[in-house]
Amino acid sequence: GQNIDQPTEMTATEGAIVQINCTYQTSGFNGLFWYQQHAGEAPTFLSYNVLDGLEEKGRFSSFLSRSKGYSYLLLKELQMKDSASYLCAVRGEDTDKLIFGTGTRLQVFP
Amino acid sequence: DTAVSQTPKYLVTQMGNDKSIKCEQNLGHDTMYWYKQDSKKFLKIMFSYNNKELIINETVPNRFSPKSPDKAHLNLHINSLELGDSAVYFCASSQDLLAITYEQYFGPGTRLTVT
Numbered sequence: 001g002q003n004i005d006q007p008t009e010m011t012a013t014e015g016a017i018v019q020i021n022c023t024y025q026t027s028g029f030n031g032l033f034w035y036q037q038h039a040g041e042a043p044t045f046l047s048y049n050v051l052d053g054l055e056e057k058g059r060f061s062s063f064l065s066r067s068k069g070y071s072y073l074l075l076k077e078l079q080m081k082d083s084a085s086y087l088c089a090v091r092g093e094d095t096d097k098l099i100f101g102t103g104t105r106l107q108v109f110p
Numbered sequence: 111d112t113a114v115s116q117t118p119k120y121l122v123t124q125m126g127n128d129k130s131i132k133c134e135q136n137l138g139h140d141t142m143y144w145y146k147q148d149s150k151k152f153l154k155i156m157f158s159y160n161n162k163e164l165i166i167n168e169t170v171p172n173r174f175s176p177k178s179p180d181k182a183h184l185n186l187h188i189n190s191l192e193l194g195d196s197a198v199y200f201c202a203s204s205q206d207l208l209a210i211t212y213e214q215y216f217g218p219g220t221r222l223t224v225t
Contacts, residue, residue: 042114042200042218042219043216048213089153096165096166097155097158098214103151105151
């Protein structure tokens with residue numbers, strides 16, 4: 001079967017760093033995406049990894065290890081507006097579709 | 111200048127009714143999708159169209175029928191609505207089905223409540 005696991009909820013303090021983990025077991029692998037979804041809004045694209053290693057984009061970085069079936073999203077200098085759900089999604093051997101995890105709800109406190 | 115738009119944003123209806131949700135994208139993308147997000151926030155693909163042709167039908171009941179009149183539009187018609195159909199439905203689009211690095215752009219969602 002295909003499975004993507006993320007923690008359900010995390011909390012952090014403004015200005016801190018938080019790491020959101022994602023582990024996956026899929027038939028084949030053709031890339032991993034991270035999306036951000038604020039409450040009541042649409043998911044928006046954050047990052048894409050297909051090769052092992054770290055991709056950095058401003059305050060956000062995403063890491064991938066294909067051999068371990070593992071990724072994380074690193075958020076630095078947290079701001080209140082970073083309070084949202086973070087969705088990990090994998091494109092498996094069926095490249096027509098993304099398989100989403102259940103998302104991690106992050107709450108940032110002052 | 112909205113990229114992916116959906117109407118209506120909210121839809122409240124009774125069991126047994128038939129309803130439609132419309133989606134349009136002005137990004138020039140070739141591929142469009144319908145997703146269902148349930149109360150636990152799990153986002154699951156339902157359908158995918160590429161240039162008006164059905165690519166994915168993810169074991170969705172045949173009460174759900176997508177229609178793509180052109181590659182900028184993908185509508186979703188639901189017959190005989192059931193309580194379990196209550197969810198948020200997201201339309202999305204991406205540039206090219208074969209260019210698998212391209213991300214998907216999501217519409218604002220339609221919150222469907224069946225009473």
